[in-house]
Amino acid sequence: MRNTIEQLVDGLAGRELIGDVLDLADEHLRRGDADFVAELGTAVHARFRARDKGSEHHSLFALLLWRLATTHRRDAIAHALRLGFADLSPTERPDRRAAAVLAAHQSPRDLAQVFVPGEAAYGNAPDELRACLVHELVLRGATPPSEAAAWAADSPFWQAHPLARLPWSLSPLEGTPRLPRYWLGGGGSGIAYGLPEGHELPNGPAPVPAVRANDLDFALTTAVDRWSGRYNGRVEAQVHVTDAPVDPDALHPMLASLPLDCLDGLTGARNLAVVATTPAEAWRQLFAAASSGGGHQNEWWYGAHGRLAAWRSLAALAGAPGDATPAEVERRVAACSWYGFRAWTDWFNCDLWDLGLAALSPDRTRLAVLAATDYNGG
CATH class of the missing domain: 3.40.1000 (Protein Transport Mog1p; Chain A)
Structure with missing residues (x-):
């Protein structure tokens, strides 16, 4: 696989169109091969990390990373965090966005290991991501996994965090909150303002x-x-x-x-x-x-x-x-x-x-x- 990826990345130099590479990544993900996409992302980032080497290649890395984060597989989550999904983002608050996207696309069970401190496969997820992930799950009507409760009980970071004041379930007043939907690389709120109902x-x-x-x-x-x-x-x-x-x-x-x-x-x-x-x-x-x-x-x-x-x-x-x-x-x-x-x-x-x-x-x-x-x- 490594030779194939190296050859593929070698062929990206000077190219502007990357649609066929994304199609190949999608095909591997459909077959359950998240490892290929992660290795490809690692190679693209290593080869084209300098911004003067082409924005298309930075876009390719971001899209590969996003595909991993939104693929319903535990190993895909681990790959996404290891490659920096909680750090690399156009937003000013990458940890917050990463938590929102993961909660929207992944099951609480598959996200459980994110809360295990020192779990190398999950890239030592930032505590801010963990704190946000608790309530992103709650907002979607999900119960955070027991690993989240264990982390919160032992974490000085969580105990001093303002989010710790919020309950781990939605109140009747909150109902079913309307949340953004996230697609490849973006999101939309779909929320209108003006007069409330009454x-x-x-x-x-x-x-x-x-x-x-x-x-x-x-x-x-x-x-x-x-x-x-x-x-x-x-x-x-x-x-x-x-x-x-x-x-x-x-x-x-x-x-x-x-x-x-x-x-x-x-x-x-x-x-x-x-x-x-x-x-x-x-x-x-x-x-x-x-x-x-x-x-x-x-x-x-x-x-x-x-x-x-x-x-x-x-x-x-x-x-x-x-x-x-x-x-x-x-x-x-x-x-x-x-x-x-x-x-x-x-x-x-x-x-x-x-x-x-x-x-x-x-x-x-x-x-x-x-x-x-x-x-x-x-």
Whole structure:
């Protein structure tokens, strides 16, 4: 096999088209021969690792690596990690992407050995990949293997990791999260924003209590923090405390009366839509925003950290303290009233990524608002 691979790689010099090589790799994978693809990837990387030797060959290596990671075989997983699938990536967070792709394409049983420290065949998988893999599996409704639990129990890395706060099963509030689908070399979220599901509130005049205090909880923006770092992204979050309870039917005029940049310049009531929604819808939008919304794919946070960020923003909207347990957060979230809004103002980009959420406390005197916008135009 080695002679065949060396001859094949020798013939790549100066070539621009590599489709036949990928076809050959696919044929070997169909026959269960992941070793051939791994050896070919190793040889391509060794021969053409310098970037001035042709981008096609770097693309070939990446596509071979991706094929290994998405082939349903335990040895293919080992080969992919050994060749650097958790390190080589266009994304800024390769460990996170590797965990998402592996969880999407591989079974928990085949991924078990990734959690065995020092397992040479698995390329000594990074602890960050392991931490993310736990929750990427949970998000897909899978139970992480017992090897993951054993690793977590003995790992100082995991015990100090923020992901360790999250439960190892989905709550009813999380439901069945919508996740990206990954194909060869890429992925797509397929998640739309705008108004969440719910009934639209009246936009007529109604008594609005005076706001006696404004506050800011920086955790509010956790799910959309990276949106504000982009050229087209904007984020706004405020907490308003009123001197009397807010009538739910007055939410529309209440929002319109607040000093929010995102609603500045409203030209009429019809340019603001407000719906009463559910905590589950709020979590769905926050998870989408954190995991794969806004900007380009190479800036995604992916599922595990997206789940954590969604919970942090949801907790802050509901007024839960930062050290609250997941169970406490759920109780707070369930007691609040939840709303989504959409506005046609110059602040919003009115493109694929517009987010507007508000939470009213059980006593109806605290209204937390989160708005974000971005688009992929530069």
